[in-house]
Amino acid sequence: MMSCYLLDTLERLHSHLARVYQIVQPLEDVGQSAPPLVSPKGYFFAEQENLFVFDGECFRETLPQPPPFVLFGVQSCDLTAIAYQDQFFARDPYYQARRQQALLVGIDCVTPCEHGFCASVDAGPGVKAGCADLILHARPEGGWMLMVCSDKGGEAIRGMELDQMDDTELRARDRRIDDCIAAFPDDSHLHRGIAAISQGRVPDQQWQQLGIQCLGCSGCTTLCPTCSCYGTRDLSEDQGDIRRQRFWDSCLYESFQREASQHNPSEEAGERVRRFWTHKFGDNFAKTFGRYGCVGCGRCEQTCPGVIGVHSVMRRIADYAPDDDV
Amino acid sequence: MVSQTTTTICPFCGVGCGLNLHTEDDRLISVTPQLDHPVSRGQLCSKGWSSAYGVDLRGRILHPLIRTPRGFRQASWDEALTTIGEALQQVLNEDGPMAVGIISSARATNEDNYAAQKLARAVLKTNNIDHCARICHSPTVAGLKQTLGSGAMTNSAADIFETDLIVVFGADPTENHAILGGHIMRAHLAGTKLIVVDPRRTRLAKLADMHLQLKPGSNIALINALIKTILDNHWQDSEYIEARCEGLVPLAAAVANAYDGVERTTGIDLETIREMARAYSKASRAMIFYGMGITQYVSGTNNVIALSNLALVCGQIGRPGTGINPLRGQNNVQGACDMGCLPNVYPGYQAVADLAARDKFSHAWKTALPEQPGLTSLGMSKAALDGSFRALILFGEDPVITDPDQNQERLALSKLDLLVVAELTMTDTARMADVVLPAASFAEKSGTFTNCERRVQHVRQALPPPGEARGDWQWLAAIARQLGSDQLDWSDSEAVFREMAALTPSYSAMSYPHIDEHCGLQWPCSAETPDGTAVLHSNSFPIGRARLIPVHPTEIDESADAEYPLLLTTNRLHFHYGCGSMTRKSPLLEREIPPGLLFINPADARDLGILHRAPVGVRSRRGYLETCAMVSEDLPPGLVSMPYHFREAPSNQLTNNAQDPVTKMPELKACAVAVEPLPPGRVPRSMDQLNAEQGGIER
Structure with missing residues (x-):
């Protein structure tokens, strides 16, 4: 059971945490319903970073050494994505060097956002205990509930002298989250689309048609909080060193899987869209990660110039779902 | 660590998307779209997403460089400016102001462009000022100026969602203006009809309700047949023509025989022509977008006039969701034209030939101004070849890669006594310079860009210029000072803008704070329309009544023949921009496309024994290059296509320099070539290798 405290102002938590942590607040306003334009994945999986430097004789390590920092006010969709990425990058020292330094303070959403559908994919709107160290919940009567869900979280607020709150408050929180879930618009196209994809029922021709609309801009994969593909390159430095850099890649590029022979298993845009x-939403990935790779943030819908973000695609393929799977 | 976010405008195409630049300790670490931007609405194309790579320090020119017999050496600004000043002065003394000129940059800000034309006119005393609009939309400026009185997009990007029919004529917006192309896809998916007229099967053509796959160069034949169909069936908007146009009778007479041979000339059957004519004329609101497939022909200006005739007879100009809308290529090509970086006009298209305009600028700048009309960019090249043009200042442009007939262009530049190039990286043109100046990128300076819907937007500095790099108007001012003039001594970019706005009627009510307040202002923005103008020509045209001007089909200059049996056209790719000097710094975009490619129909490829991705040699009457073949159904048989982004295999090695008589626009969209397979496994030789082997032109 989480312990739950009454917090009068966010500033108080802010200034307490600031004694140990650098504060990073991705949202303009903690408590806004729309997620930030950019997901927080870049705080752990950097958009461009060095993997090592080779000086002709020795390889030098270039692991990042960030100071302890707190991501203050992260919504459930993005926290679910961080938990997903934690699995993917479990043995990645660059990711882990940053991740170990981070404290995650979640914020419950109590109103649906424009393109979001976290409730449809089990990723919100309330923050799940396993995804954050601390959770904030705005009380309609004023002040905040502060829930502690990890030892690290407990350690972080030690000495704050907060009043403990009882189960009634936690039940009221559950009710508000349930109300939020009920307020999301109809999501049957999502359920039908997911069924069509996970059961492989969408014909190639349909993917090819959608593929025409993919410009290969990389916007979806850049903003997607669970996308983790990267490329690498070796750069010559002025002093003769060679620096290996990795950078965010996108599986929608034709060259992503092109081989040195020029053979490409996914040469057609439609095949790449299907793969994405x-x-x-594929069952095999769900088995590996314990959940779907989509956390319902809706960023792809908003940023895709080709109108093949998640809602647009799901509406186009929903009819391929089996009739009994609604 | 100091993290900052700066809101600015994308440096690539004319759509003018909103960008956020995220910096950490003066390093650009990432780029994101602006959610609330009026045009881009939280979206970017692959180039925009990659713009951080485009300006990073790798390969940047950090100091002035002076040519020596052993290559370039680093120099101080003082030395570079002294060298430039002395050389300019010598040419001016010996041959006068017609021997010097400036090629300005459609990538630079309005402030930079205003400074460039002022340096030319008020200090060097020449109207030899031009920029790359010469090879993209000079026919638009010349054509629409005659028919409507204003050579710019008549409507706005947002109108895409307020129209019933979109006609995309000789343009490939999902590649070149991706966010607008995306808007067109979105509108089409929501029910707006879409007609694409293009020799290539573009992405939009694949999605469109109709695709008219006309033969290259047959635009006027097709448009005249459309107009004839409309008039024959009385589908024209007679009320509109009566009230707002003149010249219907001669136009009707000129198109009377437009069906003669039209199916053969255009490759489009009459039934399809009739269907398009009906759709366009009957639509309550129809919008035309057009691009280089209209302008880059010897008939470029007439092509624009023909499209304007079509729109006018149907009354499709002057309301939301209608209009004739050129898609401008560069982030600020509209602005560079507006600023008067053209040999015949001052800022705001005030004619050099008009005595009152000349007096106005002469009075404002307190100096006598030259009367003699200036040379175009290609005119300067031609004059360089005969020795009458000797000194050129050029920035933010790479004509060796992007102008037609590369070998002639190189030869012309090599003849100059002085070539000054200001650039971010060592382009092929910079390599030919006598003095290279380090320029600041869009992220390192402030100013304004004007996008293709005439929206003037604020560009904000996110980073200090690297090394000794300077903004363009600042080094232009330093050259002016070197020549003893304080004409360009402004305190900051805002002061440049203020001076310009006071002299440019269409910008007269604009200021930086006013622009910020409105997320950009669309010109005309004057006392009558202080918040700008979304739709031009609502009540009247700048010339009063619009002119319907009869134009007749002109054949392309060079058709395919026995020796050169295929027709080459040019296209652009979503992943690259211009000469590639910025986009090719992205490891992702560079990986995406091989350095040079030729699109060819499977039937032609089969006849020639060419396999997909196999090496080929391509020859025209002007040059030869090697590249790799992309076998694609998107090209019809008989037509091949190349992008011009790649210095290894520049299409301009092959293209024809035959020109539109009005604007000197070269015919980049059609020339005859021969394609041959190279031995399998052979790596295509780059242009540098071929030049070295054949003893090409070097300085």
């Missing part, structure tokens, strides 16, 4: 959505 299979990664998000």
